[in-house]
Amino acid sequence: MEQKENINEVLLISEIRNGSIEAFESLYNLYKKKLYYFSYKYLKDHSDTEELVQSVFLSLWEHRKSIDDSQSIKNYIYRSAVNNIYNQFKKRSVHNKYVDYQLQRADHENNPTIDHIYYQDLKKSINAILEELPPQQKNIFYLSRVENLSHQKIADKLNLSVRTIENQIYRVIKRIKKELNL
Numbered sequence: 738m739e740q741k742e743n744i745n746e747v748l749l750i751s752e753i754r755n756g757s758i759e760a761f762e763s764l765y766n767l768y769k770k771k772l773y774y775f776s777y778k779y780l781k782d783h784s785d786t787e788e789l790v791q792s793v794f795l796s797l798w799e800h801r802k803s804i805d806d807s808q809s810i811k812n813y814i815y816r817s818a819v820n821n822i823y824n825q826f827k828k829r830s831v832h833n834k835y836v837d838y839q840l841q842r843a844d845h846e847n848n849p850t851i852d853h854i855y856y857q858d859l860k861k862s863i864n865a866i867l868e869e870l871p872p873q874q875k876n877i878f879y880l881s882r883v884e885n886l887s888h889q890k891i892a893d894k895l896n897l898s899v900r901t902i903e904n905q906i907y908r909v910i911k912r913i914k915k916e917l918n919l
Contacts, residue, residue, distance in 0.1 A: 746810050753801050761801075762900075765794050768814055775815065779822045789825065791907050793817045859917075866916050870909060877902055878909045 752760035769790055777786040793814060797804070804813065867875055873895075880886045880894065881902075888906075892899045913919075 747806060750804055750806060750810050753798075754804060756801075761794075761798060764797075764810065765900075768811070769794070772814060772818055776818050776822060780825060785825060788907070789818060789821045791903055792821055795904060795907060862917060863913060866913050867909075870912075874905050874909060877905045881906050 749760045749764050753764065772793060773786055773790050776789050777783070780786050780789065796817060797814065804810070867878065870878065877891060877895070880891045881888070886894070888899050888902045891897075891902045895902075
């Protein structure tokens with residue numbers, strides 16, 4: 738039975754490497770729940786876990802041409818998840834240190850004017866980043882974050898797949914984080 742699974746994985750990987758979206762969706766559907774539950778055990782946060790699953794599969798798709806046939810795709814996916822979990826823990830550690838620093842600083846200076854200035858500056862920076870986006874990506878992000886539409890409703894409204902909506906939102910958030918050095 739396991740050998741049959743390995744043969745199917747090898748065929749899937751071969752098709753994915755050649756750009757088959759159907760094969761990629763099959764692989765995604767095969768592992769998304771397993772990967773979600775595996776990752777959630779460590780992250781204990783639904784949003785972070787969903788983002789991790791999206792990130793693993795997006796990375797897999799982006800690097801599909803360099804996937805090694807001799808390695809199990811399951812191992813590749815889980816190794817990628819473990820690396821992402823480790824990185825998430827590092828981010829959380831930095832974030833917690835920053836929050837502690839801000840709390841200590843807030844004890845010493847409680848100035849709503851400075852907070853408002855920082856907020857306006859951050860808002861202006863994010864808006865500048867959003868203005869540079871392609872129109873469809875900007876529209877998808879606007880519908881998601883400003884109008885609070887679900888991925889399904891956006892997909893229906895724009896006649897796109899939910900997966901496309903998820904990928905576009907992920908890319909916008911990734912770009913914002915990168916450009917703001919978060």
